[in-house]
Amino acid sequence: MPQIDTAPSMTPLENVRARIKSAMAPERISGDPLLLAVSKTKPSEAVQALIDEGQRHFAENRVQEAQTKFPPLQQAYPDLVLHLIGPLQTNKVKEAVALFDVIHSVDREKLARALKAEMDKQGRDLPCFIQVNTGEEPQKAGISPDQAADFVALCRDLGLQVVGLMCIPPFDEDPAPHFALLRVLAERNGLSQLSMGMSSDFETAVQLGATHVRVGSALFGARGRGDRTYKGCV
Numbered sequence: 001m002p003q004i005d006t007a008p009s010m011t012p013l014e015n016v017r018a019r020i021k022s023a024m025a026p027e028r029i030s031g032d033p034l035l036l037a038v039s040k041t042k043p044s045e046a047v048q049a050l051i052d053e054g055q056r057h058f059a060e061n062r063v064q065e066a067q068t069k070f071p072p073l074q075q076a077y078p079d080l081v082l083h084l085i086g087p088l089q090t091n092k093v094k095e096a097v098a099l100f101d102v103i104h105s106v107d108r109e110k111l112a113r114a115l116k117a118e119m120d121k122q123g124r125d126l127p128c129f130i131q132v133n134t135g136e137e138p139q140k141a142g143i144s145p146d147q148a149a150d151f152v153a154l155c156r157d158l159g160l161q162v163v164g165l166m167c168i169p170p171f172d173e174d175p176a177p178h179f180a181l182l183r184v185l186a187e188r189n190g191l192s193q194l195s196m197g198m199s200s201d202f203e204t205a206v207q208l209g210a211t212h213v214r215v216g217s218a219l220f221g222a223r224g225r226g227d228r229t230y231k232g233c234v
C-alpha cells in the first residue's frame, strides 16, 4: 500500500477519496468507483457538511430515518442521489420508491414484485442491485450465491432495471473472497456494477472491482454503541 498523505488539513472526505485513488492505481482500474456517504444515525448537519464539500451520493439503511433527513436536502440540491442500502420491508416500498434513487437491497421475489408494481405506479424506474449473501449467513439478508442467477433472471423478467450486485461480507472474515465471488457472479449474469466495500475494507473492494463503495464511519466518525444498525441489520 503506498503511503498516503494524511495531512491534518485533509478532511475525512478528501482522505477517503485519496485512499480510493491509491487503491485504484496499482490495479490500473479505469472509471472512478462511486463513493456513497453512508449517513445513517448522523444528523442533517453532517450530511450538509459533506454536500458543501461537493459530495452528492448518500446512502441510508432505513426508510424512516431517511425520510426525516433527506426531503429538504433533495429540494435544495436536485443533483443529490440517495441510495437505499438496508433491508426493505414490503410495507415501506411506497415510501422507499418515492424517496430513493437507487435500491441496493433487492433480495426476494415478494420485494421485487412490490418494487416493480410501485415503480410503475409512481412512474419511476430505479436502478436496482441484487443483494447476495456471499457468506450464506442465516441472519443476514440477501439471496444465496447459488440462487443468484435465477433471481437476477426473475427480476429482469419482472422488468426491474437490474444494474448490479451488492454484498456485505461476514463481519469476522477476510472480505476479499466475498468480493471476488460477487464479481464472478456479476460477470456470469452480465452485470457491470458491484456495490461492495465499507470503511474497513473499501480499498480491498476497489482493488477487486467495486463500482460503488459504501463508506460511513470513515467519513462521519464512529456511530454510537447503541446503534443497532451496524451489527443488527447488516
Ligand SMILES: *Cc1c(COP(=O)(O)O)cnc(C)c1O
Pocket: 038, 040, 061, 085, 086, 168, 197, 198, 199, 200, 214, 215, 216, 217, 218, 229, 230, 234
Ligand atoms: C452502515 C453500512 C455501511 C457503512 O459502514 P461503515 O463501516 O460505517 O463504513 C455500508 N453498507 C451497509 C449496508 C451499511 O448498513
